[in-house]
Amino acid sequence: MRTKNKQPLSPERRRLRRFGVVVAACFVLGSLLGYGGFYWASHAGRGALVSAEGNPVGGNFRVASMGGSIVTEGEFRGSWLIVWFVDPRCPAQRCMPALKRLDSVAARLHQEGHSVSPLVVSLDATAPNTDDLQDYVMNNAPHTVPAYASQSMIEAMTDLYHAPLTKEDGYYIPAPSFVVMSPQGRYAASVPTALDEESLMRRLHAVITP
Incomplete structure (x- = not known):
């Protein structure tokens, strides 16, 4: 059975894909930092609070x-x-x-x-x-x-x-x-x-x- 060759992504599609990955990574990192900052700010010692x-x-x-x-x-x-x-x-x-x-x-x-x-x-x-x-x-x-x-x-x-x-x-x-x-x-x-x-x-x- 003959398989269909994948068409290479255009430069524009590649840029959009990279952008989507970066946005997703930033969102995850921001969420983790935000939670970590809140947890730290709520449970650290008095001097840090x-x-x-x-x-x-x-x-x-x-x-x-x-x-x-x-x-x-x-x-x-x-x-x-x-x-x-x-x-x-x-x-x-x-x-x-x-x-x-x-x-x-x-x-x-x-x-x-x-x-x-x-x-x-x-x-x-x-x-x-x-x-x-x-x-x-x-x-x-x-x-x-x-x-x-x-x-x-x-x-x-x-x-x-x-x-x-x-x-x-x-x-x-x-x-x-x-x-x-x-x-x-x-x-x-x-x-x-x-x-x-x-x-x-x-x-x-x-x-x-x-």
């Missing part, structure tokens, strides 16, 4: 958004970042008032033309479903960004931001202060979460517009 960058409180970090993308402090440059740590298992009567006050004040500051970004980081790295955090925050504080992290990152970040990591009655107690970072990434203030809304508004207004 976070850095104070000269701040007495606060500094850089890597957390995950509800969509799974990585969020760093650099993405908030140009905006006043307000960081708070809370466990979505925290009873509503204990933690929800502070969350709602923060969100309401942030919305009011936005209306005044100030760029403010409240970031709430979950203290519970073992939560089986991130929907718990999303529901906890977004259903009650729509102007606030919820985020979660690995246990190693939570330990490093709470230490950096001077927040407790103490369990009580089956959940981690909320941080007693909102940590305010300037648009340049410098520590600006720690504001008690127990302040009522008007007091919180005055305090943050004084920090943002000295």
Whole structure:
């Protein structure tokens, strides 16, 4: 039986094939490096996870958004970042008032033309479903960004931001202060979460517009 001779590929077809191989290789390599970088950034020692960058409180970090993308402090440059740590298992009567006050004040500051970004980081790295955090925050504080992290990152970040990591009655107690970072990434203030809304508004207004 006679076999059909293969026609040689044209130069254009060869270029396209080489291009496809290169793209596929880059995709695989990028995926491996991305996963490796995320794993390393989430499980390395404290010095490799976070850095104070000269701040007495606060500094850089890597957390995950509800969509799974990585969020760093650099993405908030140009905006006043307000960081708070809370466990979505925290009873509503204990933690929800502070969350709602923060969100309401942030919305009011936005209306005044100030760029403010409240970031709430979950203290519970073992939560089986991130929907718990999303529901906890977004259903009650729509102007606030919820985020979660690995246990190693939570330990490093709470230490950096001077927040407790103490369990009580089956959940981690909320941080007693909102940590305010300037648009340049410098520590600006720690504001008690127990302040009522008007007091919180005055305090943050004084920090943002000295």
